Amino acid sequence: MSHQSRGVYFLANDTYLEWAIALLESIRAWNPDLPLCLIPFDERADRLIGLTSTYAFSVWDDSSLQDLDAMGLNGPLDLVQFM
Numbered sequence: 631m632s633h634q635s636r637g638v639y640f641l642a643n644d645t646y647l648e649w650a651i652a653l654l655e656s657i658r659a660w661n662p663d664l665p666l667c668l669i670p671f672d673e674r675a676d677r678l679i680g681l682t683s684t685y686a687f688s689v690w691d692d693s694s695l696q697d698l699d700a701m702g703l704n705g706p707l708d709l710v711q712f713m
Contacts, residue, residue: 637665
């Protein structure tokens, strides 16, 4: 995946499909060439991902997201370990 220096990254899944479509419709109406990238909130994003060609957006597909999700499932972080 190539990363753009300018664009909109949005976080969503199929639960928020109607909201995501409203966002995409608005952006495409006012700025049809703006790069858009979906960051799937979780694995429930198949319907939203199916709209990539309709609204011309890419999907963030990076294994680091799985690593971050795994960290989140382990409970609250001990911030002292990062200092």
